[in-house]
Amino acid sequence: MRKLRNLFLAAIAVVGFNVAAQAQEVAHINVSELIPAMPESKAAKTELEKKSSTLDxxxxxxxxxxxxxxxxxxxxxxxxxxxxxxTRGKEMQDMQERIMLFEKNAEKELTDKQLALMKPIMDKAHAAIQKVARAKGAKYVLDSSIGAGVIMADGIDLMADVKKELKMN
Known part of the structure; x- marks a missing residue:
């Protein structure tokens, strides 16, 4: 009976150690907080606002x-x-169509510009997250942004280290 109890306690200790080790493999970061805080994002936002003002x-x-x-x-x-x-009616109809086409093209142009500006920023952030996560020994990194699907984020928070990696405050 005593051997069975010792075996049971040893099994619980091994399982507990595995759970603790797995918890160390999971980290989280709030990407929706990181990206806007990056200096590149601020410059991209300014450039996008300038383009939007010109089109407007x-x-x-x-x-x-x-x-x-x-x-x-x-x-x-x-x-x-x-x-x-x-003739004037046709001219007005043509102007109306040009305005609608301009509006549609301007919207697409702004979306394309935003994607072009944000891609290198996202790539840089992801590279920094991966570098810090590997250095911390994390095998999985979850995005703890609101609505990203994380229920609880008590693991390693990489925000401070990633900001340091990106040379942010």
């Missing part, structure tokens, strides 16, 4: 021109001939 100014200019012509043409419509009104 062009859009507003087009809309203002459209509205000005529309008001003018509507005022002159009763005295203008049918041929002139038809």
């Amino acid at each position: 100014a062009s859009y507003k200019t087009m809309v203002t021109e459209y509205q000005t012509k529309l008001t003018k043409y509507q005022g002159e419509a009763p005295t203008a001939g049918d041929a002139v009104n038809e």
